[in-house]
Amino acid sequence: MSYNSFGHLFRVTTWGESHGPAIGCVVDGCPPRLALTEADIQPFLDKRRPGQSAFTTQRKEPDAVRILSGVFEGQTTGTPISLLIENTDQRSRDYGDIAQTYRPGHADLTYDLKYGIRDYRGGGRSSARETACRVAAGAIARRVLGESVRIRGALVQLGPHKIDRTRWDWAEVERNAFFCPDAQSVPVWEEYLAAIRKDGLSIGAVIELVAENVPAGLGAPIYGKLDSDLAAALMSINAVKGVEIGDGFASAALTGVENADPLRMDGSGHIAFGANHAGGILGGISSGQPIVARFAVKPTSSMLTPVPSVTRDGQEKDVITKGRHDPCVGIRAVPVGEAMMACVLADHLLRHRGQVG
Amino acid sequence: MSYNSFGHLFRVTTWGESHGPAIGCVVDGCPPRLALTEADIQPFLDKRRPGQSAFTTQRKEPDAVRILSGVFEGQTTGTPISLLIENTDQRSRDYGDIAQTYRPGHADLTYDLKYGIRDYRGGGRSSARETACRVAAGAIARRVLGESVRIRGALVQLGPHKIDRTRWDWAEVERNAFFCPDAQSVPVWEEYLAAIRKDGLSIGAVIELVAENVPAGLGAPIYGKLDSDLAAALMSINAVKGVEIGDGFASAALTGVENADPLRMDGSGHIAFGANHAGGILGGISSGQPIVARFAVKPTSSMLTPVPSVTRDGQEKDVITKGRHDPCVGIRAVPVGEAMMACVLADHLLRHRGQVG
Amino acid sequence: MSYNSFGHLFRVTTWGESHGPAIGCVVDGCPPRLALTEADIQPFLDKRRPGQSAFTTQRKEPDAVRILSGVFEGQTTGTPISLLIENTDQRSRDYGDIAQTYRPGHADLTYDLKYGIRDYRGGGRSSARETACRVAAGAIARRVLGESVRIRGALVQLGPHKIDRTRWDWAEVERNAFFCPDAQSVPVWEEYLAAIRKDGLSIGAVIELVAENVPAGLGAPIYGKLDSDLAAALMSINAVKGVEIGDGFASAALTGVENADPLRMDGSGHIAFGANHAGGILGGISSGQPIVARFAVKPTSSMLTPVPSVTRDGQEKDVITKGRHDPCVGIRAVPVGEAMMACVLADHLLRHRGQVG
């Protein structure tokens, strides 16, 4: 029941603070004889890496991953895979003046209330820097799932601006700095986010994840449901405040007929679906349809606009966070969400194989 | 990693099928010397019990709970508490004609795809009848949390009809069949739901849960976050498609300033908050503010309107579900949601005490 | 991390007290589509059942098991299997006079020190009656393992009297009241144990377990080793004070050459072993050889001979336990040990399949 682990048969344990010497993770339970080198992991880290556009933090971290164990002659051995990423650009001085003041919206206060310790170095353990480890683990999870399973994410809402879903184009996601699937939304978002940043503000976002070709039968009733595990995995990402599967909250307003996914036989003797309101999961078990999940990310709490706060010794004091921050942390949450979905699916693939064979 | 258990130090394992001889659960890890009798559990079961209004299933189940172990002379002993509820009104004949056809939106198909078994008796394990066990466990969890912690739920949206939050009255929740906190919404909902039922349809809903006086410090980074565990617990309830904490999905459209919960000192030397957009959880740890969660329930898939489906042997066939069903399962999900929140909080109370003392 | 559960993919949770209304267990994670009825479980319970010879307690319990869930039309469904055994002969009066006095060697004192509760009814949760649930679960585990895997146990030492291993005959185990594989030891043990009982004493024993045809590859480094899990499982049985694998403690006195299990090729292209000092496990993983484990059971602490003790309120008082007790609890531990080995192997079979396929 480790606090810093998730998964059961494919199990990930992460460690490390934003401004310590390094961060890393241990991936345990990975099947043996999968081809794996650092080069299989690095591209996913690069996608999440800060400092790549004007719209993310300017902290410069190469995020170069090293495999310290569990791989021999280019193949996984079945033993724990230890991954290490050094912190190279940890300017602790950036945080000196907020060392004694709680940043509203951050975990500063609650960590101190819980542990009685104030690790003021960039949020310490609560920093989103930890998500690099998730992305690295997710790259291994994709190996477990195999080539046929495709997991992709996209930003579908930036602040008040939602995409037009009829213009969805996965290829476009690769072409802009927002992971936005709607080319016409990109200039709108650019202008909007530039203004937000100029005003010393920040903004929230919604990310959508789609996993295709997931085998039917993954997930297990009642407390090992696939959607239950996905919800936990996505809600554990920094700044996430909501998770939904398929039609999600919109389904509350639907009638049973509007929400129905009718079944029929396709031409070749297989069962097909007339719709996917369920998001590919029924009774906690994958149906073979695409698995669709969305999660909402709140606006970055760190910003240049002052917010009333208090100091550790009980004085009232406004807080401005001058560090290098993303005006919209939702953008870099896209590869993180993909990775979490990959890890959950890999775990359930192994669990299903364990019970059912 | 039991599939049918949740929680770590306060751990609940449920078992049983809708139309088997009984359902039940085992609550392990409960602290000793808490006063507990069946009478402490029964009122919560009665709240969830079917057949109490025209708006829920007419299946008649007394849902009388028996304590088989873990309690001696009216006190918990620290050993596992086994609870048993007999099924008395299991009319399997109701389901005879859908034994060979998959009910769209139900878990029939996915259970069969996963296990190769079709337990057609009212959904078998996937029936919402299982949630009675959660409610029973939740009553014990409330004992662990103590009198001061108050956990309440309410229906805040029925189909397209949302409550007016300015009229929120907890006392009203006890007075109507919907657990609705807005007296003026009640007649609207009555009329609407009567029409839905008459039309052979069903409808979704949104439930809000509020836990007050929860101690600060519960929850643990990174994969034991309180909100992450709440999300999993609520998403595991039948028919739930979305979960949010605090402002949830709405926070995606907010700026950092709009979403900020400013801190200040109250008159008596304690830290106070100027708002609760966060829903009482920061960095996965409770802040001492009320914990606020919402979850969306899809419309009941069982209804009298036919939906295209297929049989086990690959024939296309429309399905009408004639059994006794709730036109809106969201209503009876209110006490279930409360129970899940109680169980998660009790577990985290013990976990926090374990690590931090 | 439930206190009353063991196993991971094949997971057993037991509940119930010696003198409560019933005891039972929940077996979660069992693969679907295995044939299972009460008749598959009852014979194993009958083997452990008290009152069958002059050498075990005279408590009369039919130990009739009921399957309450997880089986449909004679097949496992993949959902949790709930088993219930009623207590019918719970004469609480037998224990009235020791309600306030700790029985030395029993868990009375430590349960009270831990929980602050004294459940004096026959040991409550700490009674060996709980082992009936293990035996029932073990019967299901054997189904998971399949017909080819054979798990058998025998008593190899009763007090100071060890069997002559050259006379080992598995058929003899079925023919005597001691599960003794050495026909010539039986009359010696009968005479010895009759004297022990007549003298108001009790005596310890050693049980040996052998599992044949276990596939190679079960068990996982480093903390999921098969021998590590077997040690935990056997040590968790009431009154067990030691566990060994293969040559066990004797191997401490051996040289590497004496302890070696040489490898060679058998005629048909398979690897064969020249000996089995290792007891079928190398590096925590099964080798394909028979798995051999032994465990030592201390003498029953309940006996008619007085032992100095103290009362709950701090008075010194000699204790005589007049209840119905086994003079050698090791005898009935044989089917319990077999069951625990079956459960551990079934769990590892599923775990191995999960990771390696």
Add this chain to the structure above:
Amino acid sequence: MSYNSFGHLFRVTTWGESHGPAIGCVVDGCPPRLALTEADIQPFLDKRRPGQSAFTTQRKEPDAVRILSGVFEGQTTGTPISLLIENTDQRSRDYGDIAQTYRPGHADLTYDLKYGIRDYRGGGRSSARETACRVAAGAIARRVLGESVRIRGALVQLGPHKIDRTRWDWAEVERNAFFCPDAQSVPVWEEYLAAIRKDGLSIGAVIELVAENVPAGLGAPIYGKLDSDLAAALMSINAVKGVEIGDGFASAALTGVENADPLRMDGSGHIAFGANHAGGILGGISSGQPIVARFAVKPTSSMLTPVPSVTRDGQEKDVITKGRHDPCVGIRAVPVGEAMMACVLADHLLRHRGQVG
């Protein structure tokens, strides 16, 4: 259920191979605000370190530990503590000639049977080098337990030579290369082990562990028993073939009277024991008496004497292991056993506090 983790609230995950770049571990769940630096851990590693006497392997490893996370300004923060130890003397060439041949008694064959991978570099993951991580974790566990709890180990049998327990002197343990508590056994063992090594042989040993001042109440029925967890922890150490608590296997030959630990009141109102046959644990729960455990270590399988074996491609071939090996791995198992006992006790201390407060 991670394969490479143990413990629940105090949870240790280890990773790394004998001849990879590094080994390490992650300690999760450690309470906050405990003073901790590398200097608190290093002395325990030094005790286990190879190359310190003529009786252990001549591999030279400084085993310098680095803390990478979880400690801030000299105090634990409550977040995961990552420890890293570099491998500096990994002469892979030593193993080149056994790359294709299975070393009898080692895990070479079973790892290959399980994973289909042959990591021939000094045993890879199965090497006893992994135990350095346990020792490091054990040093942190001692911090959790506090100064008052004292955990010590000693070698009580080397091959056929047992110590004379009447001469037991803990101070002597620190003075010789065997962790032997009996000064008169030391020269006997020196002579014996020198001969064993000269003959190209190896030998087994028995280690005894004693934990004093452990609070009563640690451990939990039924499958969280303290002795059950100790058995698993000790059996998981490389080459261990047996574990016993208190009188262990000897108790099988005792009558109930001989085995009884009578209770009495000491002068100051506390309960005292007249003996400690039970080894400080009753019903799986600590009684407040010293906890006594022993474990048997088989002779090193690596030795200069040839043993018949087979190659990966099915050829018969004798194996001589020329690497740098301990003639008696039991010696260096002493600090490893102490560490495992410390980790188990720390975990149970937190678990007990969680449930009972």
